[in-house]
Amino acid sequence: MINAPRPPSRTYHGKIAAPERWALFRPRVGDVVVCAPPKSGTTWTQGIVAMLLAGDPGVDAQISTRAPWLDVARPDWAELEAALDAQHGVRQVKTHTPFDGIPVWPDLRYICVYRHPLDVHFSFRAHVSHMTQEVLQDIFPADVSESVRIFLDGAHIDGASLSSILDHYRSALALEPAENVLRLHYADMRRDVRGAVARIAAHIGVGVAPDVLDAVAEAARFSSMKKNAGRFAVAARQGFWRDDADFFDSGTSGKWEGQLDAPALDAYDQRMSDLLTKPERSCLEWGLSGS
Structure with a gap:
């Protein structure tokens, strides 16, 4: 018997996400939910979880089917549900919706991952460029200055704006301390992969x-x-990517350095200072281990 969740307190809308799908999910005790803004280390974390659950570093993770994006808007809910129900034991799913937009069951394990917001944006730009179909070109145009302007000024739509990242981060902070929520940072994971795997396990x-x-x-x-x-x-x-390996673009940080002019950096700095305390900002940008 699974305990009742803390219900969502906010409704998020987007072109891609459909958070109302959480009402259809039938969780099991111990299920793992990887909850992070896009391009912050979601798939990396899911890959680690898949290997740990299988006890096999050579597992075929099949992220899209065995650890699906639960609340992405698509017509095949029955197929997704059947695939999850067919799995034995603990399953994992992912979402990019902030914690205040999803149910939080005390019997599930949640992992959130964050990354420097400017790294998220530039990683997202590369991500879109590797797709075989043109999508999201309106919010990731080729012109860097226009792309960053949209990122800084845009509303919360599918995790692609600064405001959406900050909403997600603050929703995680609001849960702390919570025994069933683990907060990670991309930079910390890069610095100590083994330590991150041990913490997740x-x-x-x-x-x-x-x-x-x-x-x-x-x-x-x-x-x-x-x-x-x-x-x-x-x-x-x-066939969604020009080459599947391109999904993992470079894994580096700081790709935005030298790409932004002073006004853009000043605008970013002001937004961050207005919405986060100094310790919160430091952890979001650089991780728990510092810059």
């Missing part, structure tokens, strides 16, 4: 022998994920 209740932990950590490195994109990329082997 402990959080989802998976016991891992040291040699398996080492193997999962090695398989979770960016170069390995990119090499094995067919197993780990979203929509892998479906």
Whole structure:
């Protein structure tokens, strides 16, 4: 018997997301929800969770089908539900909707991941450029200055604006301390992959022998994920990407440095200062380990 969730307190709308789908989800005790803004380390974290749940660094994660984006707007809910129901034991799903827009069950394990907002934007730009179809070109135009202006001024739509990232981050902070929510940062994960894998394993209740932990950590490195994109990329082997390996673009941070003029940087700085305290901003931009 699963305990009742804390219900959503806010409704989010977008072109891609459909948070009302959470009302159809039938959770199991221990299910894992990876909840993060887009391009912040969601798929990376899901890949780690898949390897830990399988106890196998060579698992074919099949992120799109076995660990689906639960509240993406698409017509195949019955198919998604059947695939989840057919899985034995603990499952995982993902969402980009902030915590105040989804139910939070005390019996589920939640993992949120954050990244420097400007890195998110530039990673999203690369992400869109690797697709075989033109989508989201209106909010990620080729002109960098216009793209960043939209990012800074845009409303909360599908996680693609600064406001959407900050909404998500603040929704996670509002839950703390919460025993069933683990907050990670992209920069910390890059600095210590093994430590991140160990924290995730402990959080989802998976016991891992040291040699398996080492193997999962090695398989979770960016170069390995990119090499094995067919197993780990979203929509892998479906022709959605020019090359599945391009889903994992570079894994680097600071791609925005030297790309933005002073007015854009000043506007970003002002928004961040207005909406976050200094400690909150530091953790969102640089992680718990600092800049």
